[in-house]
Amino acid sequence: MTAKQNTSMKSLQTLIRQPLVGQGARVTQPEPTAMDMAIVDSVFNKLRVLFPVSAPRPEDEATHKGEWLKTLAAQGIASREQVQAGLNRARREQGDRQFWPTPRQFALWCQPTACDLGLPKLEAAFKEATRHYHHPDKHTWSHDVVRLAVRETGSWMFATGLEKDVLMTFERNYKVLCRRFSRGELTDVELPKALPETVTRPTEAAKAKSIIANLRANLGLKGANDGC
Structure with a gap:
């Protein structure tokens, strides 16, 4: 390993220990291996050819690679096969696109589509x-x-x-x-709901009148139809 590569790796190791943007300092990240960094290096080299516009500048590359490592880890991208699938998808998605993808976009490309799994679109x-x-x-x-x-x-x-x-x-x-x-996991399980399960329903008219009457009585108020 050259001195330049060794310096770059140390820089990435320092970055990977930092929390993800928007998260507190208590969040710990897994230590990246030399293979992790080599994979990201290879991804960057290939993506520069596919998407030359807005690619990270060489002086900013260590920072970007650190965030890519964290994002891929957070999205469960942990194998060469997944990364290769992401690169293959990038080649299919390229078309007229020239702009550098975000790490989140690339992580999505690494995940199999419904068609890849033999499922309906x-x-x-x-x-x-x-x-x-x-x-x-x-x-x-x-x-x-x-x-x-x-x-x-x-x-x-x-x-x-x-x-x-x-x-x-x-x-x-x-x-x-x-x-x-x-992932071969059991699918016949209930998923956590994205929205609260409680639903606001309109109160029945008679019940609403009763509630209002009780409130007035408790607060010592009189309605327009109450006697003097």
Whole structure:
């Protein structure tokens, strides 16, 4: 290893110990290995060719690599195979794009898509869900992951929610379940809800009047229809 490479590695080791942007100093990061840093070096070299615009300047590269290492670790990207999948996806996604991707974007590229897993694309899964959410037990689903995403989204949401809100909730559930499926994890489990489970419902008119009357009485107030 050259003196320049050794200095760069020490710099990255110092950066990786720092907390992620926006997190407190108590957050600890795993110590990167020489292989981790070599992988990020290789990724940067390839991405410079694919996306030459806005690539990090050489003097800022150590800082950027430190954040990339932290972000990839936080997103569960921990193998050469995942990184290679990310590079392959970058080549497919490139098209006319010239701008350097964020580490979060690259981490998403490293994760398998529904098609990679043999699952329906999000659009097809959502269309199937909107057609059959009201009788899930009677429909033969294209894949069990779609059925589970429908269950987690809820028939009430499909029936009463705005389409954009339903799609956002379904997409979130579908992607979480796809990731679990890709890891071979049991998918037939309830997911943590993105929104509070409590729902505000309008109070019935009679009950509302009773509550108001009690409040007035407790506070010594009189209503317009009360006697003098």
